[in-house]
Amino acid sequence: MTFAPNLQNLIDNEELSWVLVGGKGGVGKTTVSSSIAVRFAEVREKVLLISTDPAHNLSDSFNQKFGKEPSLVKGYENLYAMEVDPLNSTREIVNETNNPLFETLGSALPGIDEIISFTEIMRLLTKLDYDVVVFDTAPTGHTLRLLSFPTTMNKTIEKLLSLKNLIQGAWNTVQKLFLSNEETDNDEDMLGKLNTIKKVIDGVIEQFQDQKKTTFVNVCIPEFLSLYETERLIYELFTLGIDSHNIVVNQLVIPEKLETINKIIIKEEMRQLLKNVKDEEEKQLIIKKLEKKSDKQLEVIKNCPLCFSRSKLQQNYVDEIDMLYEEFHIVKVPLHPFEIRGIDRLKNFAKILFGEFENEKEK
Numbered sequence: 096m097t098f099a100p101n102l103q104n105l106i107d108n109e110e111l112s113w114v115l116v117g118g119k120g121g122v123g124k125t126t127v128s129s130s131i132a133v134r135f136a137e138v139r140e141k142v143l144l145i146s147t148d149p150a151h152n153l154s155d156s157f158n159q160k161f162g163k164e165p166s167l168v169k170g171y172e173n174l175y176a177m178e179v180d181p182l183n184s185t186r187e188i189v190n191e192t193n194n195p196l197f198e199t200l201g202s203a204l205p206g207i208d209e210i211i212s213f214t215e216i217m218r219l220l221t222k223l224d225y226d227v228v229v230f231d232t233a234p235t236g237h238t239l240r241l242l243s244f245p246t247t248m249n250k251t252i253e254k255l256l257s258l259k260n261l262i263q264g265a266w267n268t269v270q271k272l273f274l275s276n277e278e279t280d281n282d283e284d285m286l287g288k289l290n291t292i293k294k295v296i297d298g299v300i301e302q303f304q305d306q307k308k309t310t311f312v313n314v315c316i317p318e319f320l321s322l323y324e325t326e327r328l329i330y331e332l333f334t335l336g337i338d339s340h341n342i343v344v345n346q347l348v349i350p351e352k353l354e355t356i357n358k359i360i361i362k363e364e365m366r367q368l369l370k371n372v373k374d375e376e377e378k379q380l381i382i383k384k385l386e387k388k389s390d391k392q393l394e395v396i397k398n399c400p401l402c403f404s405r406s407k408l409q410q411n412y413v414d415e416i417d418m419l420y421e422e423f424h425i426v427k428v429p430l431h432p433f434e435i436r437g438i439d440r441l442k443n444f445a446k447i448l449f450g451e452f453e454n455e456k457e458k
């Protein structure tokens with residue numbers, strides 16, 4: 096069995112509905128999740144990219160502002176994006192219910208507000224008919240907490256519901272003594288709500304633990320701390336029963352191996368630059384100039400002592416990843432000489448992720 100060094104396996108799995116993208120801060124989660132969503136939009140009917148990272152970057156990635164509701168990405172009719180903050184949106188929900196019991200419950204069970212917001216998000220997402228939802232998650236620790244919430248929370252809710260029967264008699268008396276009729280109704284609402292939440296959570300757990308429907312894409316850079324976090328993340332995902340079989344190793348400096356890719360990227364950039372140049376002769380002249388410049392740049396990179404030592408250092412970690420994760424698709428992505436912003440660059444980035452440059456090289 097061989098594992099192709101690209102993410103094509105995501106596209107090939109037609110049942111895939113939830114793609115979670117995560118890793119340490121700053122390694123390229125937003126860039127990778129945005130590119131995956133852009134690629135999915137070419138082959139699926141309706142795609143949503145959702146950021147659950149409180150420090151949102153989707154707007155930077157697409158050069159377009161997104162909010163708490165899904166909105167269309169410019170230039171698309173089937174790609175939506177939204178940014179939610181699990182913590183804040185829950186507070187809003189809890190405040191809306193305005194139930195004193197919720198407050199008590201909230202302080203007795205830390206994290207309940209987060210799980211409610213997560214539930215609300217999931218309910219919203221299952222109601223809307225997206226074929227694929229791609230998550231740009233917050234840095235590792237936060238994500239794991241979010242992913243393990245459903246199981247923890249369901250146990251708590253089960254306990255609460257069983258307690259409810261036990262104390263029902265005493266409870267009724269207490270209510271009559273202290274609460275108005277309206278508030279009594281509210282409490283029934285709350286228990287009803289807990290039950291509904293439990294059902295939604297059961298659904299989330301079932302979906303997330305279904306290997307066909309959900310997968311987690313790990314993004315890392317070839318550095319000690321990032322590798323360490325990836326190892327921890329992959330282990331935790333395993334214990335949570337969440338599938339994971341792709342690792343994107345981003346920001347590689349390997350001049351000799353990635354020369355071809357670099358050249359193609361630079362060529363693509365040129366094409367963008369030349370979009371508005373009409374005159375054919377002028378075009379050719381610009382291309383010649385730029386090609387000469389890029390050849391020179393590559394020559395410099397190849398002979399640069401900084402790049403050389405950097406790439407040596409990185410290679411150790413890449414070897415380690417290759418060795419540790421034999422049964423993963425390992426996708427190696429070069430460090431670009433520019434930020435990956437805007438649809439055109441994201442599309443190019445997707446070409447690397449989905450192995451299209453590999454084919455171009457063979458031609």
Ligand SMILES: Nc1ncnc2c1ncn2[C@@H]1O[C@H](COP(=O)(O)OP(=O)(O)OP(=O)(O)O)[C@@H](O)[C@H]1O
Nearest residue numbers: 120121122123124125126346429430431433434435
């Ligand atoms: N291969 C690459 N080459 C050059 N620049 C890159 C590459 N990958 C990502 N970047 C740039 O690095 C910056 C950080 O990337 P990104 O926002 O995707 O990381 P992140 O993991 O989502 O960060 P955060 O944890 O802050 O959300 C961005 O400016 C992005 O354009």
Ligand SMILES: [Zn+2]
Nearest residue numbers: 124125148152
């Ligand atoms: Zn990000």
